[in-house]
Amino acid sequence: MEAKKFETKKSLGQxxxxxxxxxxxxxxxxxxxxxxxxxxxxxxxxxxxxxxLLRGAQVIALEADVRAVEVLKTTFAQEIAKGRLTIHHIDxxxxxxxxIALITDHEFKVVANIPYYLSGMLFRTMLESLVQPSLLVYLxxxxxxxxxxxxxxxxxxxxxxxxxxxxxxxxxxxxxxSKGHFAPSPNVxxxxxxxxxxxxxxxSCLDEAFFFKLLHIGFGQKRKQLLGNLSKFYxxxxxxxxxxxxCIPLSTRAEDLSIEIWLTLARALAKIA
Numbered sequence: 019m020e021a022k023k024f025e026t027k028k029s030l031g032q033x034x035x036x037x038x039x040x041x042x043x044x045x046x047x048x049x050x051x052x053x054x055x056x057x058x059x060x061x062x063x064x065x066x067x068x069x070x071l072l073r074g075a076q077v078i079a080l081e082a083d084v085r086a087v088e089v090l091k092t093t094f095a096q097e098i099a100k101g102r103l104t105i106h107h108i109d110x111x112x113x114x115x116x117x118i119a120l121i122t123d124h125e126f127k128v129v130a131n132i133p134y135y136l137s138g139m140l141f142r143t144m145l146e147s148l149v150q151p152s153l154l155v156y157l158x159x160x161x162x163x164x165x166x167x168x169x170x171x172x173x174x175x176x177x178x179x180x181x182x183x184x185x186x187x188x189x190x191x192x193x194x195x196s197k198g199h200f201a202p203s204p205n206v207x208x209x210x211x212x213x214x215x216x217x218x219x220x221x222s223c224l225d226e227a228f229f230f231k232l233l234h235i236g237f238g239q240k241r242k243q244l245l246g247n248l249s250k251f252y253x254x255x256x257x258x259x260x261x262x263x264x265c266i267p268l269s270t271r272a273e274d275l276s277i278e279i280w281l282t283l284a285r286a287l288a289k290i291a
Contacts, residue, residue: 034062040157042069055126064089082107121149127155141179153187154212157208195210228284243269252290
């Protein structure tokens, strides 16, 4: 069953890939090679699945739509029989990575065309998991990819999303993908984004929950200076001293700090929390 003939469900945010070249871009970005274990989220009609299999990967596919599951079982019957493709009928929002066979910490890759409305959740699910992938390649809304890969040296601003991703890995904007590569065509262009060097080293001496709580406080009133937002929870004098030690100007806003400075600030504030 071709993607263009597959009746999509808006409730699942389905925009199926119809182009053979986009899966190649994604697999190139993920450096998929023979023997890789690859987790694919939302394979749909299997355009990306096919390319992953052609490159010799062992694919674990997670699909919420039972109709798509049946299509995949028919299309890839041989690969399933050989154990090269495993399909799980599952809502990814209920995913427990530790419960999936062959998925072990840093021993798998994630390559997926994900629903726009689940982008934030799926970044968190994979990056915050106790079982992390070695790298991650998503096809997401172009503006989301641009927001995650902001660079302060280019006078771009950070966000909670960009900092949350950078706390776990290094993001790269790989390639813009025009809306014509999908059926049905979405209203906006997409982009391939790569997250590599995934780890939780930032939290070896810092509680993750505390860091993200602090991040939300700092961005609580975006137009206000960071000092003002934090002073609702910390003594202003202590904040001034910490800012001075970390070489943070008192007029700084949350969006102006790099992930490295945010982590330095969090470690200092954790000592007085």
